Amino acid sequence: MKPEPDALAAGAAEATEARAVARADTHLMRSLLVGIFIFMSVYALYFGRAFFMPVMLAFLLALTLTPIVRLLRKHGIPEVVSATLLVLLSICVFASAGYLLSGPIIELINNTSSIGHQLGERLAQLRRPFEKMMQISHQIEQLTETSQEPGVQKVAVAQSGILSSAASNILSAGTSLTIIFVLSLFLLASGTMFYEKIIQSFASLSEKKRALRVVYDVEREISHYLLTVTIINAGLGLVIGLGLWALGMPNPLVWGVAAALLNFLPYVGALLTIVLVAVMALISFDTISYALLAPAFVLLCDIVEGQFVTPMVVGRRLEINAVAIFIAIAFWSWLWGFVGALTAVPLLVVIKVFCDHFEGLAHVGNFLAAQQTAVVDDEPVEENTEAAA
Template identity: 90%
Template sequence: MKAEPAATGAGVAESPDPRVEARADTHLMRSLLVGIFIFMTVYALYFGRAFFMPVILAFLLALTLTPIVRLLRKRGIPEVVSATLLVLLSICVLAIAGYLLSGPVIDLLNNTSSIGQQLTERLAQLRRPLEKIMQVSHQVEQMTETSQEPGVQKVAVAQSGILSSAASNILSAGTSLTIIFVLSLFLLASGTMFYEKIIQSFASLSEKKRALRVVYDVEREISHYLLTVTIINAGLGTVIGLGLWALGMPNPLVWGVAAALFNFLPYVGALLTIVLVAVMALISFDTISYALLAPAFVLLCDVVEGQFVTPMVVGRRLEINAVAIFIAIAFWSWLWGFVGALMAVPLLVVIKVFCDHFEGLGHVGNFLAAQQTAVVEDEPVDDNGKAAA
């Protein structure tokens, strides 16, 4: 007789709480909405790359030049004047670099077959153990070709004209460059307009101050990082170009510019530069021992820049862990090709700085940070276990 109330109480205790179920359903719905939003964003970035790529590049260029505009504004030069001069200077630098690099790059592209043949001849002694394997694969290929039925014909798909494809690419590149420079000019010349719009979006004075402080800190850190890294990469390219010129390497200007551009890709860019310089050095110099000096010099410059110069100038706080870097490079190269790969790390730094300034996204910024920035240093303590002053 006394067991029935206990059983009834146990049954009531085991009944699900409607508030818990509601919170679980809300969390599940929120996760689904976030997943759908991310999927649709990637979809839009992939199929709308003709629009989003120049727009994002314009914002990155504007952020890179913002410290210079701010410095000139303190000297009494208006934003419109300094922004116009900087954008025109960027266009001139790009035009001069394109003119100087067009000839050597076209020659390299036209001589790719002869470069491969010369490299094969220089490395002939390394191919001897593989000759038997190559002969077997060649015999298998011949057997495959002879085993085809007599009535079967090979179908060749005619490709579109080279001239029309080149004209389309040039027109697309010209349109993208126009969008980049015009939009970056408007962004730089706008001055404090965005800060005023942010202030007007909040009601209370405390919210206005907090929003303005966060946005200003984010803009200052990102612009300082982008400008500093751009200057470091330009210096690295200059040093590598001059060093290769002193070693007698052909087209040192091409390899200096390539080293500066590829250095926006940590790890991958340096390795790619070393490999390309090593290939050209092997076919350009008489002895292999002297040819190895060129990639060794590039390796030395990359080590000095990556281990000493950049950490000392930029600081450790904005360093990104290697896993996040490789994932970002793979994602953006799949999304937007080589240009996307160059933008991967700057965009990753932008995301990290934003996450560090918002409490709800702190775990994302912690994941993107390098290991040494995520570890809290132990404070010195006294005999009583309290932190020392």
């Protein structure tokens, strides 16, 4: 006997419903696994920052110097020689900058109290509306102290010695710098070894070609971006340092280096530089009108760099939306402190370029992109991958 049509329809509906339930369960399980993986990754990055931070910085340094190594290889210089020279040059630059900046920075730290006192005197007229509130707060604090029971004792936690803490920090910083430079040297000197390992993990020839195309394209875009932005920030720091020196600002080298480093933080870094320069200018110059020239000059340089130089040299394709930038800076600042804040945007660009080359992650790259580049640039990606092939 043939089954009735109603029975067939009911069986098909049940099978369809069962498949839908199975797909939903699979999707839920996959989402849970992804969430657990992300949570465990953040946990590992936070508690293992002493290891992951120098490794991440080494990879970023190697990616920054890779275009120079490739250029020197085209002129007949082996990767080992060029990588060694570049790493030694980087060590000399960092050591020289540390030596030149150590004196002025220590002096600024030692004079923090006097700087605050001088700044308060210059801005005394702005503090008058708040003096009454400060007096009320002080009176409340005195009443709280006098109302304590006589038998209650305050417990003070003894701090460790300053010398031992400083020695521990210096040792930790030296170990991290050693890991950064040595690992970046190995990465630069390895040449195409990692690309060969990636190709060997695929079976078919088409998959190998696609993997090689994607890896070369991602590496080229990220390396070009990091090197270009580093050169632009160095130029910005040089211009700001020379301009502040011409205005008579004390320690112009410190503010030039600070401007170059903080410019890796879009929006936030420029604002911090302007505020710091304004504070030092107010206590360094006699008149407020002349003191305002220094932060105005820094603001002008930041506007020219952000609105003209960087978009013209780097292009609009790798721009990140402001919301993603602030979230990344807040997250990496909480995770790794100031070093994490400096690496937040380069890491965000790395993630965006990586996501743009995979269809399953295209929505993530689309979210990270700026508003004017919200539509994924499929054609340029294909052209770049074909050129890389």
